[in-house]
Amino acid sequence: MLGAAGKMMGVENRVGRKEQSTSIRDRLFFRRHTKRRRRRSAGGWNWIGALKLILVIGVLVGTGGALRYAEGYVEAQAPQGPVPLLLVDVPGWVDWDLKARVAAVAGGSEFPVRPETAETLARNLAPMAWLDDVQVRVTRDAVRVHARWRKPVALLERGPTKFYVDPDLVVLDYMPMSHLPIVKVDGVAMALAPAPGQVFDRDDLAAAVVLIDLLQRMDAEVVPDKPLLDQLASIDVSNYRGRRSRHRPHLVLYAKDGTQIIWGAEFGEWGKHLEATDEQKLAKLYTHYEEFGFAGGPARYINLCDPQDRVPQPIDKYRR
Secondary structure, eight states: OHHHHHHHHHHHHHHHHHHHHHHHHHHHHHHHHHHHHHHHHHHHHHHHHHHHHHHHHHHHHHHHHHHHHHHHHBOOSSOOSOEEEEEESOOTTOOHHHHHHHHHHHTOSEEOOOTTHHHHHHHHHTTOTTEEEEEEEEOSSOEEEEEEEOOOOEEEEETTEEEEEOTTOBEEEOOOOTTSOOEEEEOOOOSSOOOTTSBOOOHHHHHHHHHHHHHHHHHHHHOTTSOGGGGEEEEEOTTGGGSSOTTSOSEEEEETTOOEEEEESOTTOGGGGTOOOHHHHHHHHHHHHHHHOSTTOSOSEEEOOSOTTSOOOGGGGGOO
């Protein structure tokens, strides 16, 4: 009996050891399998997380760019009450009447802060000939308009119609500008008055505008406190390039007191007509102006054409 019992205990011990060894092997296998699944799971999570991170960064970058563009166009977080119209970097020669006219064309002096406000104002101001390169910026406190202002330098008349041109010969509709030294140009060949904003590309008009610009620069250098251009009433270009008479001067200036100033050929063409150089003409004109002025001066007629290095001869009138 004892022998049988001992055998049975030996068998149970071996079975127990077998079950124990099997259990240990299973636990090790389970651990390795679990670690492998964790590594796989960790690798998949990193890939998906990286993809999500890239997508989030892309969305943030795109949103930031859109917000930055929107900020440059309209800087407002939410609609609010109307804000004033501000004209930025306006030249000193622009008077109140012209500013009021710009505001009227724009649509008023106050505007709501909305995304479409800048586009609306830019569209309203685009046809206005007095302004060029209009830029509108809407912020939370103002609507700012920046533009290049066209300054009139010459006045023309066609029947009852009056209009200006700027140094680039762009036509500007007429409005009183008594504070500016605008010179009337007579004798320009034209059939119809051009529309505002158009370039009135006429050679005779261009010759007068070049001369006006030359006198303006001379005033700034020689007589800034008493500009000669302020005393000039008109320029007659009716005989431009001798189209009416070869023996008459091509360009004639008239002072406001009636003094006639014979300029002669257009700027740069003095050599073709044996006249004084442009520099000599300017020197003679400004010497007379500084010494005598125009109003009440001794001369009612100033001839700038004769060269200063020779004495005029009677035969000279037949050389033209």
